[in-house]
Amino acid sequence: xxxxxxxxxxxxxxxxxxxxxxxxxxxxxxxxxxxxxxxxxxxxxxxxxxxxxxxxxxxxxxxxxxxxxxxxxxxxxxxxxxxxxxxxxxxxxxxxxxxxxxxxxxxxxxx
Amino acid sequence: xxxxxxxxxxxxxxxxxxxxxxxxxxxxxxxxxxxxxxxxxxxxxxxxxxxxxxxxxxxxxxxxxxxxxxxxxxxxxxxxxxxxxxxxxxxxxxxxxxxxxxxxxxxxxxxxxxx
Numbered sequence: 001x002x003x004x005x006x007x008x009x010x011x012x013x014x015x016x017x018x019x020x021x022x023x024x025x026x027x028x029x030x031x032x033x034x035x036x037x038x039x040x041x042x043x044x045x046x047x048x049x050x051x052x053x054x055x056x057x058x059x060x061x062x063x064x065x066x067x068x069x070x071x072x073x074x075x076x077x078x079x080x081x082x083x084x085x086x087x088x089x090x091x092x093x094x095x096x097x098x099x100x101x102x103x104x105x106x107x108x109x110x111x
Numbered sequence: 112x113x114x115x116x117x118x119x120x121x122x123x124x125x126x127x128x129x130x131x132x133x134x135x136x137x138x139x140x141x142x143x144x145x146x147x148x149x150x151x152x153x154x155x156x157x158x159x160x161x162x163x164x165x166x167x168x169x170x171x172x173x174x175x176x177x178x179x180x181x182x183x184x185x186x187x188x189x190x191x192x193x194x195x196x197x198x199x200x201x202x203x204x205x206x207x208x209x210x211x212x213x214x215x216x217x218x219x220x221x222x223x224x225x226x
Contacts, residue, residue, distance in 0.1 A: 034214055043219035044154070044203065089153065095206045097142055099215050103153045 134204030
């Protein structure tokens with residue numbers, strides 16, 4: 001079945017450091033790919049998405065490129081802030097509208 | 112986009128009791144999804160609720176434990192029955208938007224603690 005694999009956390013960085021959170025997927029067909037973020041004590045929010053190969057999703061300085069050849073959708077940010085501390089979930093969606101989530105990666109950014 | 116309201120936002124429950132979670136959406140939607148997020152874990156789909164038909168449950172989830180109602184296109188309920196401490200989780204309602212490539216919007220979740 002469809003699945004998403006994320007790097008284990010926590011990822012601990014200093015402010016202004018470069019961030020990469022790896023995400024790879026297994027899916028039949030051509031899924032849409034998503035990154036969701038869950039800030040402490042809050043609900044799940046969409047961060048960015050990409051719907052076809054080579055698409056780049058971006059939002060709030062975060063980027064991720066849909067790489068069909070490597071079945072990856074790694075999340076990157078050039079300079080993280082303390083306010084980026086959260087749990088990040090990679091997810092895929094097939095034509096059945098259901099989201100399949102990765103296990104989540106906790107990011108901790110210190111001043 | 113969609114605005115999703117869930118009630119209760121949190122509750123503490125006794126073992127063996129049941130609790131019903133409500134999900135209200137500000138627009139009409141055909142499909143609604145119920146997810147569970149156990150402590151420190153990812154989200155797992157419990158079931159898909161379509162208006163006018165029985166909910167479709169994922170492997171490992173059964174109707175007797177998680178009965179779902181979907182009386183109209185803006186509302187759904189999930190009941191967690193005969194609760195045990197293992198049911199302590201955040202339960203989230205979500206709806207799709209934007210067609211086949213659109214994202215899911217999530218409610219803020221209902222955090223249940225079972226003692």
